[in-house]
Amino acid sequence: MSTVAANEVLRIEGNLSYETIPAVLARTEEFAARPDLPQEIRIDFAAVTGVDSAAVALLLDWRRMALARGKTLVFENLPANLLALATLYGVAELIQPES
Numbered sequence: 464m465s466t467v468a469a470n471e472v473l474r475i476e477g478n479l480s481y482e483t484i485p486a487v488l489a490r491t492e493e494f495a496a497r498p499d500l501p502q503e504i505r506i507d508f509a510a511v512t513g514v515d516s517a518a519v520a521l522l523l524d525w526r527r528m529a530l531a532r533g534k535t536l537v538f539e540n541l542p543a544n545l546l547a548l549a550t551l552y553g554v555a556e557l558i559q560p561e562s
Contacts, residue, residue, distance in 0.1 A: 471501045472539070476510040479518035479545075488521060495528060502534060509540040519548050522558045 473494055479487065494500075506525070522538065522545075529536035538559060549555040 472505045472507050474507045474510060478513040479511055480515045481517040484517045484521050503537060504529060504534050505537045505539055507539045508542060511542055514542055514545045516548055518545055519552055526557060
């Protein structure tokens with residue numbers, strides 16, 4: 464995972480699964496704790512190589528965290544299989560409201 468300060472994009476890489484979510488969540492909590500956190504937080508999934516149902520829970524947790532901080536959260540390049548899981552679970556509108 465890396466950040467690009469100019470555009471304030473948090474880039475997520477690799478597999479998002481039950482095994483990897485705790486480490487991803489810990490790193491994103493560090494990012495969210497920044498004193499200069501922008502009003503709009505963009506998270507790019509272009510480099511994500513795989514997902515399971517735990518990824519859906521992660522995105523919902525990120526939405527909850529952003530809401531609690533009064534921030535706007537934008538997901539970019541969400542994998543089709545992640546959106547399919549969110550649709551299956553009935554939470555696609557919570558994950559990607561503009562879809």
